[in-house]
Amino acid sequence: VTGVDRDGERPGQRLRRRAYHFARHPWRWTRYLVEHEVRKREVVFGRNPRFLDYRPMYRVSRPGLVRLTGRPALELDAFFAELEPLRTSLVREVANEPTAGALAQAPLLYLLVRAMRPTSLVETGVSSGYSSRFILEALDRNESGRLHSVGIARFPLAPNASDLLERMRDRPIGWLVPDRLRTRWDVRIGPSDELLPALLGSDAARLDFFLHDSYHTYDTMRREYALAMSRLVSGGLLMSHDIHNNRAWSEFVRERRLAPAVELDRDLGAARVP
């Protein structure tokens, strides 16, 4: 991405991550590719290799996380170790459920929130609530902070969705977030174009962490980044998923001279506000 430091994942690293992950779980990956790519079925949470083993993602993202947070790698390793019980309980809770749109890199959000201890957080785009869950687990562990999430009410399912996906149709967005974490959570239902200006509108609003994962068009991404930047404090984090969908992220990071700016795993952009 032009103007973006790609320390988080260089092309060679990406290849190594994929080879490493495939070699560790050949059967899981074969089943995943057949179900996801060949049969075009939504893959259930408990079978998707990306949700079952976070280590390859962490391995390639570790240098980028160190640069972004300015924290020693060993400290990040300790936060990564905290993810194991969370991963186990998530798999136990939702092993046979479809994943529908979950942000695969959500475990990295946990590390960032633990390392940087933001207290005022906003994310756009909620489906099952995988990203919300990890952010909220980290806030709970930090014992401080509040997450505001903006999402539209329904899962975007095609009329002829598979039986498996049909199970999601009547589910509320954010169903992966348990009650014990909801005291720190404010969910607003509606398009970000309408709700974000009100949420960030007050002069008193200050923001430490913003994540875009809603509607990945150039206009929406640019609009969300600009609004977030107007409230992000110095040292705050601007983050975006799907940074390769268009030029919005690379342009914005270059124009605003955000540094360090890294790509974590694949497709997750993260930059510090100077």
Ligand SMILES: C[S@@+](CC[C@H](N)C(=O)[O-])C[C@H]1O[C@@H](n2cnc3c(N)ncnc32)[C@H](O)[C@@H]1O
């Ligand atoms: C990739 S998913 C988000 C995944 C989420 N971060 C998670 O881990 O559960 C994108 C979501 O954005 C929502 N969405 C689409 N357009 C939107 C908009 N204009 N404003 C807010 N949310 C939107 C869709 O309903 C979809 O569920």
